[in-house]
Amino acid sequence: MTEVSIERLTKTFGSARAVDGISIRIADGEFISLLGPSGCGKTTTLKMIAGFEEASEGAIRFDGKDVVNVPAEKRDIGMVFQNYALFPHMTVDQNLAFGLEMRKIAKPEMLSRIAKVLDMVQLGGYSDRYPNQLSGGQQQRVALARALVIEPKILLLDEPLANLDAKLREEMRVFIRDLQRRVGITTVYVTHDQAEAMTMSDRVVVMFGGRIAQIGAPSDIYERPENLEVAQFVGQVNLVKGTVTGVAEAGRCRVASVFGEIAVDSRANHAPGNSVTLSLRPEAIELKPAGQGGAQGKVTARYYSGSIIDYRIALDSGETLHVQTFPNIRIAEGDRVSVHAPADGFWLLGAAK
Amino acid sequence: MTPPRRKGVGPLILIAPAAVLLGVFLVLPYLNIVVMSFRMPGQGTPYGPGYTIGNYTKFFADGFYLFQVANTLWIGLLTTAICLVVGFPVAWQLARGAMRFRALAYGLVLSPLLVGIVIRSYGWTILLGNNGLVNRTLTGMGLIDHPLPLMYNALGIVIALVHVFLPFMILPIMAGIQGVDPSLESAARSLGASRFTAFRRIVLPLCTPGIQAGCILVFVLSLSAYVTPSLIGGLRVKTMAVTVVDALIDTFQWPWGSALALMLSVTGALCVVIFARLTRMKWKVARP
Numbered sequence: 001m002t003e004v005s006i007e008r009l010t011k012t013f014g015s016a017r018a019v020d021g022i023s024i025r026i027a028d029g030e031f032i033s034l035l036g037p038s039g040c041g042k043t044t045t046l047k048m049i050a051g052f053e054e055a056s057e058g059a060i061r062f063d064g065k066d067v068v069n070v071p072a073e074k075r076d077i078g079m080v081f082q083n084y085a086l087f088p089h090m091t092v093d094q095n096l097a098f099g100l101e102m103r104k105i106a107k108p109e110m111l112s113r114i115a116k117v118l119d120m121v122q123l124g125g126y127s128d129r130y131p132n133q134l135s136g137g138q139q140q141r142v143a144l145a146r147a148l149v150i151e152p153k154i155l156l157l158d159e160p161l162a163n164l165d166a167k168l169r170e171e172m173r174v175f176i177r178d179l180q181r182r183v184g185i186t187t188v189y190v191t192h193d194q195a196e197a198m199t200m201s202d203r204v205v206v207m208f209g210g211r212i213a214q215i216g217a218p219s220d221i222y223e224r225p226e227n228l229e230v231a232q233f234v235g236q237v238n239l240v241k242g243t244v245t246g247v248a249e250a251g252r253c254r255v256a257s258v259f260g261e262i263a264v265d266s267r268a269n270h271a272p273g274n275s276v277t278l279s280l281r282p283e284a285i286e287l288k289p290a291g292q293g294g295a296q297g298k299v300t301a302r303y304y305s306g307s308i309i310d311y312r313i314a315l316d317s318g319e320t321l322h323v324q325t326f327p328n329i330r331i332a333e334g335d336r337v338s339v340h341a342p343a344d345g346f347w348l349l350g351a352a353k
Numbered sequence: 354m355t356p357p358r359r360k361g362v363g364p365l366i367l368i369a370p371a372a373v374l375l376g377v378f379l380v381l382p383y384l385n386i387v388v389m390s391f392r393m394p395g396q397g398t399p400y401g402p403g404y405t406i407g408n409y410t411k412f413f414a415d416g417f418y419l420f421q422v423a424n425t426l427w428i429g430l431l432t433t434a435i436c437l438v439v440g441f442p443v444a445w446q447l448a449r450g451a452m453r454f455r456a457l458a459y460g461l462v463l464s465p466l467l468v469g470i471v472i473r474s475y476g477w478t479i480l481l482g483n484n485g486l487v488n489r490t491l492t493g494m495g496l497i498d499h500p501l502p503l504m505y506n507a508l509g510i511v512i513a514l515v516h517v518f519l520p521f522m523i524l525p526i527m528a529g530i531q532g533v534d535p536s537l538e539s540a541a542r543s544l545g546a547s548r549f550t551a552f553r554r555i556v557l558p559l560c561t562p563g564i565q566a567g568c569i570l571v572f573v574l575s576l577s578a579y580v581t582p583s584l585i586g587g588l589r590v591k592t593m594a595v596t597v598v599d600a601l602i603d604t605f606q607w608p609w610g611s612a613l614a615l616m617l618s619v620t621g622a623l624c625v626v627i628f629a630r631l632t633r634m635k636w637k638v639a640r641p
Binding site: 050051052071072073074076077078079081082083085086087088089098099102103146147150156 | 534536537539540541542543544545546547550554555558559
């Protein structure tokens with residue numbers, strides 16, 4: 001299996017730097033997501049790894065060997081495209097056989113490998129179908145099978161679920177993740193959907209404007225975002241103004257805010273007296289009937305969506321909060337509430353770089 | 354979801370104008386030509402009383418006309434082949450090339466159609482003649498001693514026809530290539546195919562309908578071309594179209610001219626059918 005090492009990789013289009021000196025080390029068998037808004041350079045990065053886009057600077061190493069000058073067809077990659085890119089004039093079998101023919105695999109082995117992989121993606125009886133006779137989800141699985149049947153060094157996926165409807169998308173997330181674990185293949189996954197990146201990946205690379213904003217495990221990215229931009233991109237977040245009153249211990253500051261004085265985790269060191277911004281996730285907040293301590297406020301809006309309820313709370317101090325709770329508490333629009341936020345629900349944001 | 358099949362006269366009304374136009378101006382005249390080809394030759398009139406198959410026996414008995422059909426087909430084939438070879442790369446650039454030059458290139462491709470065919474063909478007589486631009490330039494450069502025979506032969510006709518019909522080859526192929534998703538090539542290459550293999554196994558089969566359309570268009574246009582062959586071929590080389598017009602207008606033999614015209618149509622149609630069979634797609638596109 002394969003380790004991928006990307007070193008100071010840069011892609012310039014004219015004077016624009018689509019990818020600006022990024023470095024990522026991907027361990028053997030790891031599932032990495034490149035997450036970011038459109039135009040952040042994630043797809044360009046993937047194309048450079050695949051060999052469809054030439055790197056302007058930097059190195060891409062597969063197991064220590066620089067592949068920057070190796071053409072795409074010699075890189076031994078498996079790639080799944082957003083629109084699946086199945087060959088419309090070939091049956092499922094012929095689509096899968098294509099890569100094996102290029103590798104001059106003997107017919108009997110070819111057939112057994114195709115059968116095995118089709119079985120893996122649960123498309124056993126579909127060998128003779130043409131792509132346009134398959135549903136979107138089935139085409140997606142054929143595309144996966146076609147990429148995996150050649151037993152590539154790494155698997156690259158370019159927004160493969162973007163064209164599927166919501167329910168199927170969630171099924172496919174789990175499906176792809178399980179398949180990847182079973183095969184144990186090093187995988188790079190490009191997406192702009194944070195939930196997708198979180199559920200599937202071992203580590204997430206958050207990119208903005210051609211640079212890496214943060215690399216880390218999904219929980220790291222969500223709970224300890226590097227800056228405001230990351231915090232806002234990977235989920236809903238409340239911003240609470242505060243003032244540093246002291247340093248509690250290494251990596252923790254004491255901060256005074258509407259929620260009182262609390263010890264908050266932080267990556268950077270802050271001097272007492274600094275104005276800072278705390279992030280507070282909507283689901284970390286607890287609502288209680290008015291008069292039970294905490295910050296006081298009023299419910300201005302309530303959105304019921306089955307598994308959770310979304311509230312908008314106007315605090316008496318003037319701030320607005322977004323709160324998510326389980327639907328087991330009954331608070332109506334217009335009610336006055338006590339807002340409680342546990343200290344470990346806060347995170348002290350660094351300034352955006 | 355397929356839309357429910359419409360019943361009633363709606364669709365009929367939609368195709369009625371085209372159907373009437375085709376019926377009145379194509380099918381009826383064709384039937385008339387078929388009947389005319391079996392008429393007796395006339396004495397001082399376009400055709401005489403009674404019917405005969407004499408026009409056809411004359412055609413098959415005289416090697417001269419068979420040779421002329423063969424020559425016409427050969428010119429059509431050559432024109433089509435050259436248009437394909439020259440036109441494909443242009444179509445590729447138009448379909449896949451950089452956006453900046455596309456409008457300009459498009460204009461250049463269409464430019465032969467902006468000038469009337471008579472003027473274009475006269476232009477070629479000026480360029481291709483013994484004292485024409487091409488020969489004078491080559492002689493001036495010392496590359497040849499005697500002017501190349503470019504006029505009054507098949508070569509000259511083919512050169513001019515290629516120029517005239519090239520857009521009819523390029524445009525359908527361009528549309529065909531545009532219909533092939535570029536990510537299919539990327540997919541093929543990710544699976545280990547070289548650029549050439551990806552082109553041969555994926556792109557080429559998928560844009561075959563465009564190539565077929567372009568070839569058939571250019572071929573039938575070449576067979577039926579009149580102005581260009583008559584101006585450049587002169588009296589020396591005659592294509593069937595020229596001979597047909599001679600028979601109909603110069604010598605006033607309508608039955609004979611009709612028979613010749615039909616033989617040209619039939620052989621041309623036969624060629625198209627054979628071509629379509631040979632290049633037919635081995636894959637079916639099933640309806641989703």
